[in-house]
Amino acid sequence: MPEPAWRVALLEDDARTRRFFEDCVRAHPQLLLEASFETLAEARAWFAEHTADVLLTDLALPDGHGITLMRELAERQPACEVLVVSVFGDEDSVLACVEAGAVGYIHKDSRPDDVAQVILDVKHGASPISPMIARKLLERLRRRAADPAPAPAASLAHGVVLSPRESEVLELISRGYAYAEIARLTGVTMHTVQTHIKNLYAKLAVHSRSEAVFEASRMGLLSSMKPGA
Structure with missing residues (x-):
């Protein structure tokens, strides 16, 4: 059959x-x-x-x-x-x-x-x-096994989950870095940075850099560093 x-x-x-x-x-x-x-x-x-x-x-x-x-x-x-x-x-x-x-x-x-x-x-x-x-998952399992209270893999606020790289890009955006500078600092291509930006905008339900920074700040997704720091 x-x-x-x-x-x-x-x-x-x-x-x-x-x-x-x-x-x-x-x-x-x-x-x-x-x-x-x-x-x-x-x-x-x-x-x-x-x-x-x-x-x-x-x-x-x-x-x-x-x-x-x-x-x-x-x-x-x-x-x-x-x-x-x-x-x-x-x-x-x-x-x-x-x-x-x-x-x-x-x-x-x-x-x-x-x-x-x-x-x-x-x-x-x-x-x-x-x-x-697979390697990243193994590394995360090892960290969890070694630390009884490890830091979460992604930020969770108001139902919004950001990957570690998205959080990094978001921080750099809030400090005023241009996309080309973000690509250089994170060691990825401009296309990858644009993909992360697209994901961030979708998750935060925004359409611009300023809106993204405002919403992320309101949700507590940004560190204590101020833009330009």
């Missing part, structure tokens, strides 16, 4: 990327595209009445952050496996999602066959994460 197809839901705001993943799922006989969403609100409304075997979700969305839905599914539909749709250089955000319940991630520039295979691997118990993220 043939194995039933795995029901897949997709949350991705970029139309081109969303169509790519939709086509990847539809092309494989063991996968079934159950639903596809552009916004967090659409996905949350759908999952309130339906279920899926796996969710592919982007992180920075027009109306929120993918980790919000991940937490809801972990509580209400724990059988739904979550894979983060990520970009290269976004390891800290992926790490925060793994700690929140994601089983792994898929890069946005993966090949169609790779996308289907990753989903099927998850179906059979695998957790697709890179050696870099």
Whole structure:
């Protein structure tokens, strides 16, 4: 008797990327595209009445952050496996999602066959994460074992969770550094900095640097250092 197809839901705001993943799922006989969403609100409304075997979700969305839905599914539909749709250089955000319940991630520039295979691997118990993220998880476990009260992996305030790298970028923004300077200071590319900025804006529900600093300060997400310090 043939194995039933795995029901897949997709949350991705970029139309081109969303169509790519939709086509990847539809092309494989063991996968079934159950639903596809552009916004967090659409996905949350759908999952309130339906279920899926796996969710592919982007992180920075027009109306929120993918980790919000991940937490809801972990509580209400724990059988739904979550894979983060990520970009290269976004390891800290992926790490925060793994700690929140994601089983792994898929890069946005993966090949169609790779996308289907990753989903099927998850179906059979695998957790697709890179050696870099696996190493960070091990390091964090070691720190927790050595320290009975370790510092949290991400800042939590008003339901907002920031990865360590996002917190670092936020601090540099608050001090007035330009994006190019942030890239140099953190040792990442401008593209990666822009990705972190996009994630920050989505999580804080803002549209500018000044709004981000104001909201982060109001939520207690910034250190005691003043801008320009």
